[in-house]
Amino acid sequence: MDIVIIGTGNVATVLGRKLKAAGHRIVQVFGRTPIVANELALILEAPYCSSWSQLHKNADFYLVAVSDDVLQNLSDYIDLDNKLVAHTAGAVPIKVLKSISGNYGLFYPLQSLRKDVKDLPTTPIIVEANNTKSLEQLTAIAQSISPLVTELNDAQRLHLHLAAVLVSNFTNHLYALAEEYCIQHNLNFKKLHPLLQETANRIQLYSPAEVQTGPAIRNDTTTLQKHIDLLKDNEPLKHIYEVLSKSIRHFHKV
Ligand SMILES: NC(=O)c1ccc[n+]([C@@H]2O[C@H](COP(=O)([O-])OP(=O)(O)OC[C@H]3O[C@@H](n4cnc5c(N)ncnc54)[C@H](OP(=O)(O)O)[C@@H]3O)[C@@H](O)[C@H]2O)c1
Incomplete structure (x- = not known):
């Protein structure tokens, strides 16, 4: 899949490395701090951008790995039409992405991730989506990087x-x-x-x-x-x- 990684922190880095290793193509890294975005982009062999207006429009999947609070305001910056988008926050409902795409969900790594740790740990992934097709797609992406994939709703x-x-x-x-x-x-x-x-x-x-x-x-x-x-x-x-x-x-x- 062609994937855009939004965020440049621990989760963006570890999941980005796992997705690339699984054969997906990282087509862009978004990070608000250019120097940090460039660092991750080099690792993932992808271009980077630091302005929301330059976000790639035609990727298959947008992985949003930013701080929990930023998710609430994401619709101020991006509109992904019906592109598949998922966030990585365990304590934030998926509906937070409703206004930026018709196909949204969750891609939550149930692991303590740090970008400076060299070895990539086994990482269970919890998925959830607003419709069956998105859930199938998120499950398939998750299964490409983890043997432990589970569907759970917001409350669970x-x-x-x-x-x-x-x-x-x-x-x-x-x-x-x-x-x-x-x-x-x-x-x-x-x-x-x-x-x-x-x-x-x-x-x-x-x-x-x-x-x-x-x-x-x-x-x-x-x-x-x-x-x-x-x-x-x-x-x-x-x-x-x-x-x-x-x-x-x-x-x-x-
Ligand atoms: N780390 C874990 O073990 C873990 C595990 C499961 C789930 N999660 C979840 O994954 C998400 C990311 O966690 P993380 O550990 O990767 O956090 P992190 O290392 O602190 O990275 C946060 C990212 O969000 C960006 N960001 C913060 N405020 C922003 C804003 N106003 N606009 C645009 N970008 C902004 C940061 O950019 P700057 O570098 O420019 O500040 C950074 O790229 C969180 O929702 C967290 O709950 C984390």
Whole structure:
């Protein structure tokens, strides 16, 4: 397919590379910052533009990978007639594209994507569209770059997006807090890597509820109190420690 990539950030870069590798032709990259648009265009061997008025008119598919808030105002800049267009935002309804094309939908990569990571990760794609033909087309494009393609409606996707925030963004934030805590106490955070890896590996085989460990589920009140005492001068981390310990105890009824 001839594809226009709108956006030059993490998702535009990773999906652009995957689409090109799958044999699609990237016919244009749109980016509001010319120097950044040029960088991605070079990688994808495509021309670039930085003005909405120069957007390619005859591509088969327009992939819109811009910040969520920009999607609301897209109709101020572009009119794609009935060209197939999809956005990549997990928490934004597809109707946001209704006024720019008669054939619109979603192409949501359920993965944490960063353009500076060299290896392209396996990326499940969630698709949705406003009509059967568009859904078939989006599914086919998604299947050309991923073995894991699922159709979900707006409401289901919002729930999945929330769950994705819990498993990825929140756990990563806990890693960042743990790293900072280690640095403050002259410890090497990397010593925790095998533990971190084992926790992630285990849930491939078991429900996370079945494999919970730690002082909270054991109701080990002495250890819990020792940890809370250690955090007496770190109110934000103490709060998180208490809230999560309470949640574990509540969830497991201990
Ligand atoms: N990263 C992920 O892991 C991930 C995963 C799934 C879905 N998503 C979704 O994919 C979308 C893009 O995310 P991302 O991570 O690729 O974001 P990003 O790296 O921050 O890139 C955002 C892109 O939007 C452009 N942009 C921002 N404001 C603009 C405006 N007013 N006009 C035109 N372009 C504008 C930026 O251009 P400048 O560089 O010029 O600012 C940049 O090209 C979001 O909806 C996000 O929710 C992200």
